[in-house]
Amino acid sequence: MIVVKSLEELSNNPFTSPFALVPTMGNLHEGHINLLEIAREKNFLPVVSIFVNPLQFGPNEDLDKYPRTLDNDLEILEKNNCHGVFIPQENEILKNIEPLEAPFADKLCAKSRPGHFNGVISIVNKLFQVTNPQACVFGMKDFQQQLIIRHLIKTKQYEIQFLSAPVVRDTNGLALSSRNNYLTSKERTEASKVFKFLSEIQEEIKLSFKKQKKILLIDLDTIKDNYVQIIENKGFKIDYLEILDSKTLEICQNNSTKILIAIAVFYKQVRLIDNLVLDLSSFS
Numbered sequence: 435m436i437v438v439k440s441l442e443e444l445s446n447n448p449f450t451s452p453f454a455l456v457p458t459m460g461n462l463h464e465g466h467i468n469l470l471e472i473a474r475e476k477n478f479l480p481v482v483s484i485f486v487n488p489l490q491f492g493p494n495e496d497l498d499k500y501p502r503t504l505d506n507d508l509e510i511l512e513k514n515n516c517h518g519v520f521i522p523q524e525n526e527i528l529k530n531i532e533p534l535e536a537p538f539a540d541k542l543c544a545k546s547r548p549g550h551f552n553g554v555i556s557i558v559n560k561l562f563q564v565t566n567p568q569a570c571v572f573g574m575k576d577f578q579q580q581l582i583i584r585h586l587i588k589t590k591q592y593e594i595q596f597l598s599a600p601v602v603r604d605t606n607g608l609a610l611s612s613r614n615n616y617l618t619s620k621e622r623t624e625a626s627k628v629f630k631f632l633s634e635i636q637e638e639i640k641l642s643f644k645k646q647k648k649i650l651l652i653d654l655d656t657i658k659d660n661y662v663q664i665i666e667n668k669g670f671k672i673d674y675l676e677i678l679d680s681k682t683l684e685i686c687q688n689n690s691t692k693i694l695i696a697i698a699v700f701y702k703q704v705r706l707i708d709n710l711v712l713d714l715s716s717f718s
């Protein structure tokens with residue numbers, strides 16, 4: 435495994451093409467390993483970057499306590515035959531970084547984490563520029579993030595193939611996340627109810643759609659409001675629960691085919707996000 439720690443080393447093009455960049459903040463878990471597999475399935479060598487990006491944390495967020503487990507991460511990557519790793523030095527990667535503004539600034543996570551996606555898009559842009567990948571892989575758990583990165587590739591006209599990876603879940607349904615490490619195993623079981631609620635909402639929309647045939651005939655607001663109540667009664671604090679057109683992140687229209695059901699909750703002060711995408715085209 436090729437481990438690169440400076441921009442100077444990178445300038446010698448140490449990675450073999452074609453490779454896919456898998457940007458991470460470390461503390462790797464099965465979800466990340468799946469991203470490597472997606473890269474390989476598409477015939478790209480996986481190159482993982484590990485950088486806890488300070489630009490994407492708000493002043494009251496968990497930057498200081500964000501789990502940093504570099505030795506273990508490297509071991510995991512080695513074991514999983516990762517082609518390369520890029521571990522930038524903070525001062526080097528942030529120097530002269532172009533500050534970018536992310537689209538969808540008034541939607542989902544951007545509403546409650548102002549500036550977060552500007553931080554994400556700026557660092558990912560820099561990572562693209564310094565590593566020059568032929569592809570990149572992002573997980574669907576951060577649904578809004580992957581829309582924003584697709585937008586970045588388009589507007590900057592990068593020749594980078596975008597590969598998206600499905601959400602990887604624990605056997606109980608809990609979406610894997612580094613932040614799950616803040617919870618005890620009992621709490622994680624409790625937190626897995628979030629996925630159960632999303633699945634129930636999905637089922638309800640699916641059943642109504644089969645009867646009504648038009649998404650606008652379904653009272654999505656009432657479904658949403660009911661579930662906000664149900665979920666809060668189970669001890670979760672809702673940040674948002676949204677049912678939107680997955681392409682535009684706008685309110686669903688009758689021509690919306692893929693419906694995003696997205697949630698962010700606080701559980702034991704840990705912010706958890708998850709989503710499901712319901713494809714209506716198979717029912718019309």
Ligand code: PAF
Binds near residue numbers: 554
């Ligand atoms: O998804 C993440 O872990 C981060 O937002 C990313 C893409 C590595 C940028 O810092």
